[in-house]
Amino acid sequence: MTTIPQQLSPQKLLKTGDANPSESQFRRKLRNLVRRDQVFDFLKPQYHPLLDTRHNILLYIEGVTKSFDGFKAIDDLNLYIREGELRCIIGPNGAGKTTMMDIITGKTRPDEGQVWLGSNLNLLNMDEAEIANAGIGRKFQKPTVFECLTVWHNLELAMAGERGVFDVFRARLNGAQRDEINRVLEQVGLCNQASLLAGNLSHGQKQWLEIGMLLMQKPKLLLVDEPVAGMTHQEMDRTAALLTSLAGEHSVVVVEHDMDFVRSIASTVSVLHQGHVLAEGSMSEIQSNPQVKQVYLGE
Template identity: 75%
Template sequence: MTIITNQFKFRLPIKELIARDKVFGFMQPQQHPLIDTRHNILLYLEGVNKTFDGFKAIDDFNLYIKEGELRCIIGPNGAGKTTMMDIITGKTRPDSGQVWLGSRLNLLTMTEAQIANAGVGRKFQKPTVIGCLSVWHNLELAMAGPRSVWATFRAKLTGEQKDKLASILTLIQLHDHANIAAGNLSHGQKQWLEIGMLLMQNPKLLLVDEPVAGMTHQEMDRTAELLIGLAGKHSVVVVEHDMDFVRSIDSQVTVMHQGHVLAEGTMSKIQQHPQVIDVYLGGS
């Protein structure tokens, strides 16, 4: 099998691809026909509870994410952040409560695959790119729709698909690395590639787990810029421990503690909350 990695050609000028005031049709999330966000809320979690062997990981948890919102979730280890994401994506079923995507899609009645196909994308802390394949082919494999490795290498991309790949490469700042093996990227670049792979699935909601762990300060700044740029076109929920990074995003913050919401608000407001200072921030 011969893998052709000839340099791709942009079908649109780069100036247009990175224009902040224009969103092309192929970059727009393809909304599931049953997603109803007429109330401007994309994700609802209400009265959610989950216990593991007597330990209450999630305790009467409520969370509402607006359409196009960028939200940061912080909290100490064991606060329930990972369990919360597992419940949203269908990996874990709660003991009680409700989880809805829009006002018509009940995520608790859907499988993990159905939830992903409905527009929920999740990025885990450790990048899971395919190191032996090029950046371009990683994105191509992640493209929405049924695509096997063999079918991908045999098929020819349409002009629109090539445009989308090119636009994502520009967005994640890897357009100069399209033909480089993903395994040769820096840690930060691998994280951006995985975010790009999620974007190829046209998600409405992105769950991003500790995206800047192990990054340099420059990579952290670029990651903040990328996530801020995604808001509006997507709803983005970021779970993070790095407070400097959370401050740089400057978005609404939810603080979790012992499975429930301890506080919500801007980072400046959260930093002055006595209970948050006591259980998480300390003197920082």
């Protein structure tokens, strides 16, 4: 037996104050709800109403510590990401870079410290889904795309809003939504591959597609893990141009080991060592820092 959810009841569908709703009114409201040519408010991406970046800081990490079986992966970490900046995070293996991103995205809970998105959103009080919906997108090192679908359909499925099976089945894109997909296709350089199956893309193109899928969610903060691993030099150059173009509209945090790539995109670099920030500054300042030379650059 099919039941009507509470949010689809006549009382919910009719305007407040309607008395004794008739069956015809209810049917009309229900027909309007499932119109395929209409974009509803819940499909329109909106930033979290409590997001406050008036101090120009989007992400606050303060005094964060995390231990695993007695080993401190993160040790009194303090990091601040400004709104619209592109920040590179470097450091040797075991420095805490992945654990840091796990904490930001809610996958791991710290033992101590605070993590805030803007001035009002305490990420430690939110689960992974709530954090993602608040405006944080994460790209892992290995691209995760739907290889059996076209590039276009990958972006369509990633579109911000309610995208459950029923929503996708009955929805028809309007002109604005199509324009948005085309805009992202152009931004990530995949216009000519829109109808191509994602499984037929090169490694670099899959990376760009996944970045595009994140952009469809309109995040405020993108966390990008080793985006150029396995890429050709030409693909690395295009990835550098892409990430640089995202700064301003988004805050972008890039974790990367390739120093030439970091040098090509970074204005500010943070060096993690033993779970805390060892040094921070421009690439030239980092390269001349004696502590960084000793623990990371091997000099």
